[in-house]
Amino acid sequence: MSGGHDDHGGHGDQSPFIQHHYDDAQHQFDSGKFGIWLFLAQEVLFFSALFVAYVLYRVHHGEIYSYAHKWLDVKYGAINTAVLIFSSLTAAWAVRAAQKNQKGLLIACLAVTCACAFGFLTIKYIEYSHKVHEHILFGRYFDPCVSPGGEELLTKKNLCPGSKGSVVWDEGSAKPTEGCFEASKLDLDTRLAGVQADCEVTLVKVDETGKELGPASPASVTNRCPDELLAILNGEHDTAAGTGKELVKEAAPKFPCWRPAYQPAVCPDLTTPEQRTHGAGGKPQVGILVEFGDHEEREDIKVKAKCKDATAPKPLDALAVSHETQSEHLGQAAIHPAHVVTTHEEHEIESLGPPPEHTSMFLTIYFAMTGLHGIHVFVGIVVFIWLLIRAIKGQFTPDYFGPIDFAALYWHIVDLIWIFLFPLLYLIH
Amino acid sequence: MADHAEHHDDHENEISHVASVKTLVGTGGTLLLLTILTVAATKIDFGANINLAIAMVIAVTKATLVILFFMHLRYDRLFHTVVFVSAICAASLFVGFTLMDSSQYQHTNIWHPSEPPAAPVGPRPTG
Numbered sequence: 001m002s003g004g005h006d007d008h009g010g011h012g013d014q015s016p017f018i019q020h021h022y023d024d025a026q027h028q029f030d031s032g033k034f035g036i037w038l039f040l041a042q043e044v045l046f047f048s049a050l051f052v053a054y055v056l057y058r059v060h061h062g063e064i065y066s067y068a069h070k071w072l073d074v075k076y077g078a079i080n081t082a083v084l085i086f087s088s089l090t091a092a093w094a095v096r097a098a099q100k101n102q103k104g105l106l107i108a109c110l111a112v113t114c115a116c117a118f119g120f121l122t123i124k125y126i127e128y129s130h131k132v133h134e135h136i137l138f139g140r141y142f143d144p145c146v147s148p149g150g151e152e153l154l155t156k157k158n159l160c161p162g163s164k165g166s167v168v169w170d171e172g173s174a175k176p177t178e179g180c181f182e183a184s185k186l187d188l189d190t191r192l193a194g195v196q197a198d199c200e201v202t203l204v205k206v207d208e209t210g211k212e213l214g215p216a217s218p219a220s221v222t223n224r225c226p227d228e229l230l231a232i233l234n235g236e237h238d239t240a241a242g243t244g245k246e247l248v249k250e251a252a253p254k255f256p257c258w259r260p261a262y263q264p265a266v267c268p269d270l271t272t273p274e275q276r277t278h279g280a281g282g283k284p285q286v287g288i289l290v291e292f293g294d295h296e297e298r299e300d301i302k303v304k305a306k307c308k309d310a311t312a313p314k315p316l317d318a319l320a321v322s323h324e325t326q327s328e329h330l331g332q333a334a335i336h337p338a339h340v341v342t343t344h345e346e347h348e349i350e351s352l353g354p355p356p357e358h359t360s361m362f363l364t365i366y367f368a369m370t371g372l373h374g375i376h377v378f379v380g381i382v383v384f385i386w387l388l389i390r391a392i393k394g395q396f397t398p399d400y401f402g403p404i405d406f407a408a409l410y411w412h413i414v415d416l417i418w419i420f421l422f423p424l425l426y427l428i429h
Numbered sequence: 430m431a432d433h434a435e436h437h438d439d440h441e442n443e444i445s446h447v448a449s450v451k452t453l454v455g456t457g458g459t460l461l462l463l464t465i466l467t468v469a470a471t472k473i474d475f476g477a478n479i480n481l482a483i484a485m486v487i488a489v490t491k492a493t494l495v496i497l498f499f500m501h502l503r504y505d506r507l508f509h510t511v512v513f514v515s516a517i518c519a520a521s522l523f524v525g526f527t528l529m530d531s532s533q534y535q536h537t538n539i540w541h542p543s544e545p546p547a548a549p550v551g552p553r554p555t556g
Contacts, residue, residue, distance in 0.1 A: 029444050030506075037509040041516035048520035052527045059531060066477075074468060081464045089457035092448060092499045099442035398442050405445065412500045419491045422464075427471045429480035 015400030025399040036406040040413050047417055050369050054424060057361055067355060068362035069428040070148030071136050073127065077426035080123050081418060087116030088415040091408040098391075098401035106404070107391050113411065114384040117377050124374055131363075138367045142360030366425055373421060376414045383407045446504035456498040463491050 014025065022028040058065050094109035130136075135143040387407055390396065396404060441447055467487040471480060497503040502510055 026444050033445075033505075033509070037512050041512050044513070044516040044520050045523075048523050051520070052524050055524050056527055056531055059528060062477075074471075078464060078468050082461055085457060085460045085464065088460075088495065088499050089453060092453050092456075093450075095501075096448055096450070096453065099445065099447045399444060401444075409500055412495050415499075416492050416495050419495070420488050423467055423484035423488050427467065427484055429471055429474065429477050 013399075015395075015397045017395065017400045028400075029402045029405075032402040032406055033409075036409050040409060043413050043417075047369075047372070050365070050372065051420075054365050054369065057365060061356075061358055061361065063356050064359050064362045065428050067148060068359050068366075069425065071131070071144075071363075072366070072426045074426050076123050076127050077422050080120050081422045083116050083120050083123070084415045084418050087113045087120075088412050090116065091411045094387075095401065095405050095408045098396045098404045099398055101398045103391065103394060103396075106396065107388065110384055110388045110391055110404075114381060114388060117381045117384065120377055121374065121381070124370065124377075136363060137360075138364040139360055142363055144355065147355070369421055369425065373414065373417055376417075380407075380411050380414055383410070446501055448498065448501060448504075452498050456494050460491050460494060463487050463494075 018025050018028055022031065090109045090112040094106055094113065097103075097106035097109055134145045135141065136145075137143075384407065387403060390403070467484055470483045470487070474480070475483065496513070502513065
C-alpha cells in the first residue's frame with residue numbers, strides 16, 4: 001500500500017474501511033490476520049476434545065465403530081467432502097479476486113461458496129432426518145428401527161413412526177393405517193404386556209393377482225426373545241409364571257429385545273401410563289414388523305400372521321386381504337402389510353444383528369462431531385452472506401480485503417475438520 | 430506479505446500474497462482425487478489397522494495441502510505457522526496422552542443400592 005493516511009476516507013487512494021488507529025492498510029490486514037490465526041488455533045483445540053472422545057472410545061470399543069458406521073452412507077459423506085473441497089477452492093479464489101479487484105468474480109466466488117455451504121447442510125439434513133426417523137440417535141434416544149444392514153429391529157419402544165414400524169390397523173375404521181392391532185384381539189401373553197404377542201409370521205410369495213405361490217424366504221421367522229427373558233428384562237417377573245422355574249438374571253442378553261423383521265410385537269399405547277397395562281382401560285396394541293429398509297418396490301411378498309388362539313387376530317379391514325381372511329380359519333389371519341418386500345430386496349439385507357452394547361456412544365460422538373461441524377458451516381453461511389452483500393456494494397478493494405481472507409481461512413478450517421471427520425466416521429473398515 | 434509476493438508470478442497485490450489460478454485449481458483437483466482415493470482404499474481389505482493408517486495418511490496429506498496453499502501458510506508469516514503448528518501439537522499431545530493412560534482406568538462400577546460394595550480391605554483410616 002502506497003497509503004498515506006486519509007482521515008476522510010472514500011477518496012484518495014485508500015479504502016474508507018482502513019481504520020484510523022492503524023498505520024496503514026498493511027497494518028490493519030496483518031493485525032486481522034494474526035487474530036484469525038489465533039482463532040483457528042483455538043478451533044483446532046476446540047475440536048480436539050471431541051477427537052479425544054472419538055479415539056478413546058474407538059480404542060476401547062472398536063466393535064461399536066465397525067458395526068455402527070454402516071448406518072452412515074459413504075455416498076453422502078463423499079459428496080459432502082467434495083462439496084466442501086470445491087467451496088474451499090471458490091473461497092480461496094474469492095480472496096484472489098478481491099486482491100486483484102475483480103468484483104464480478106469475487107461476487108461469483110462468494111455466491112458459489114455460500115451455495116456449497118447450503119448444499120452441505122442440505123445433505124446433512126437428509127442424513128440427520130433419516131436417522132431421526134429411524135431412531136438412530138444419541139444416548140437414550142438410541143432405539144434404531146433397522147440394523148445397519150437394513151434388517152428390521154424390534155425397538156425397545158416399538159415407536160418407529162410410519163414406515164418402519166408395524167403394520168398398522170385402525171380399530172375404528174378397521175383398516176390398516178400405520179399402527180398396530182388392538183391387543184385384546186390377540187392371544188397375548190398377559191405377563192408380557194407391551195412386549196410380545198404369540199404369533200408366528202410367515203412370508204408368502206404372491207403374484208400380481210395376489211395368488212399365493214408358496215413360501216418366501218425366509219419362510220418363517222421364529223427367532224425371538226424367549227418369553228422368560230423378556231419378562232425378566234422388563235422387570236416383571238423373577239420366575240417364569242406357570243413353570244415355577246427360577247430364572248437366572250445373568251442369562252439375560254444385554255440387548256434383549258432386538259428381534260428380526262416379521263416379529264409380532266405389541267406396540268404399547270403410550271397415551272398414559274395406565275393405558276400401558278391391561279385392565280386399566282388401555283389398549284396395548286400389536287403390530288407386525290414388515291418393512292425392510294427404505295425402498296420403493298414391495299410388491300410380491302405377503303406377510304401372514306398365525307397366532308396361537310382361535311380367537312386371535314381377525315383383521316377387520318376390507319382391503320386387499322379380505323379374501324384371504326375368509327378362507328382361513330379363525331386362528332390365522334392374513335396381514336396386509338403397509339409395505340411388502342420384493343425378493344430382490346431381500347438380497348440387499350445384510351444380517352448384522354442387534355447393536356452391540358454401548359452402540360449409542362458411536363451415534364453420540366457422530367452427532368456431537370458432525371453437529372458442531374454443522375454449526376460451523378451455518379456460521380460460515382451467515383458470514384459469506386454478509387460478505388456477499390458487502391462485495392455487491394463494492395466495499396472490497398485490493399487494499400481492503402481482510403474480511404474475505406479471514407472468512408476464507410475460517411472456511412478452510414471447517415473443510416479441514418471435515419477432511420478428518422469423513423474417513424474417521426464414514427470410512428471405518 | 431509484500432516482500433514475498435515479488436517471488437511469485439502474481440504480484441498484483443501489495444498487501445498479501447496472491448495465489449495463482451494454477452495453484453488453486455491444482456490444489457482443489459488434488460484434494461478431490463485424494464478423496465476418491467481414500468474412498469477406493471476402503472474397498473480393499475488391508476486389515477483394519479492398515480486401512481486406518483492409509484485413510485489417515487491421505488487425510489493428513491489433504492489437510493497439509495489445504496493449509497499450505499488454500500490457507501496461504503506457505504507464503505504467510507512464519508509466526509502464523511508457529512501459532513497453528515503449536516495448536517496441532519497441543520491437540521496431538523491431548524489425544525496422545527489420553528491414549529497413553531487410557532488402559533489405566535478401571536471399569537466403572539455402578540452399584541445398585543440394594544447391593545452395596547463390599548467393605549474395603551485394610552485398616553480403617555484413623556482421624
